Amino acid sequence: MAGTRLRRRDARTDYWPGFVDAMASLLLVIIFLLSIFVLAQFFLGQQLSGRDTVLNRLNSQISELTELLALERASNRDLEDTIATLSANLSDAEADRDRLSGLLDAASSEAGEAGGALATLESELDEERRLSQRALSQVELLNQQISALRRQIAALENALDASETRDRESQAKIADLGRRLNVALAQRVQELSRYRSDFFGRLREILSQRSDIRVVGDRFVFQSEVLFPSGTDTINPEGREELVKLADAINELSAQIPEEIDWVLRVDGHTDARPLSGTGRFRNNWELSAARAISVVRFLIDQGVDPERLVAAGFGEFQPLDEGDDPEALARNRRIELKLTGR
Known part of the structure; x- marks a missing residue:
């Protein structure tokens, strides 16, 4: 009878190593996720400074990872509760182990997705660099064109000033010529009037x-x-x-x-x-x-x-x-x- 009880006790305690392994695996996954999270923040902080659009995207992904970590922590608490419960009920422990396996698979999948997101971000950063370089080249070309246009405008303004000066001089000359012409015309009219009077006087003498x-x-x-x-x-x-x-x-x-x-x-x-x-x-x-x-x-x-x-x-x-x-x-x-x- 005593031997039978001892064997039952030994059979019950054989499950603890499995539980300990599960807990260790869970902790490794959490540490791995935390390491990925820290590395992601470090690389994102170095690569994406000043890039508001990409930073917002990273913040969104970090928020997702944080939520996953919170889920993992909640799962850890659930595991602790489950372990406590397993000590009382082995059948519940089997179910918890299956659930933990599923969570581990999900965590691994999410870790792979995080790695893919990092690769995508790096590709987008490279594209942004190329676009920035092209934009700088276009800005330099536009600056050169603006400088050329400013030189042309300055030359046109100088030509316009010279033309206005010549126009004012021409107007003054035209006004002077007009006055002189009016004087000359008035003199001609007076002279013609005198000759008209002489002509009519002569006609009066002839045809009186x-x-x-x-x-x-x-x-x-x-x-x-x-x-x-x-x-x-x-x-x-x-x-x-x-x-x-x-x-x-x-x-x-x-x-x-x-x-x-x-x-x-x-x-x-x-x-x-x-x-x-x-x-x-x-x-x-x-x-x-x-x-x-x-x-x-x-x-x-x-x-x-x-x-x-x-x-x-x-x-x-x-x-x-x-x-x-x-x-x-x-x-x-x-x-x-x-x-x-x-x-």
Whole structure:
């Protein structure tokens, strides 16, 4: 009976070495995990300084490892409780050993995953280094381009300043030339006015006996009947005599006026407001007035007047001297006007 009890006691105590081995293995795994954790922190601290994105990823993985360690510690406490329970119940010890085996497998798998994560991080660090080097090269190139652009802008600003200086000088010269030109034009106008007065005075002397030739403002006016039969542009003999006198006066004046005064004698043809029949040579008063002015100009050219000093224009009935429609008003509106003016 005593022998039987002794054998049972010996059989019960044979399980303790297994428990001790399990505890030792568990402790080794924990130490291994802690070593991995410490090494991971060391390498991550050396490799990932300044890399916020990668550091956040490592912190996340460290948090996972911490959670695993907490789980392992909790498992250790459970194992201690289990060992205490195994001392009372061997069947529970068998179940705990199986659970510990499963936890060891999980820990080994997680340790392998941690190693893979470290390798991935190192690869990402290498890629980040390459990208940083490429970015530095691009920044250097951009700095060179910016320096070149600044030099070009400085050159353009210098050119613009020089151009503005030349522009101000040119504007000053233009303003001075404008003042001088205005003075010269005013002098020419005064000189032309003097010669116009002399010309009209000479015409008054020559044609003073004619009541149908008169001065109106700055124009010398011939009534059309003096020069042309009604409705034609052919100068009559009496008109030719008067125009010969006019040509002599113009030639005399041309010799007196300085060459720098650019003058012309404008010959303007005017009609009254009565429309033409349209069946004759001229269809309307425009054509008749222009043809009469051209006839006068041609006759003056034949008398030696410089054609470059003559201008012919036709105004039809649209520039009347008298707005009435009586015979006297109509006669006053039928006329040839001579005006000495600038070109």
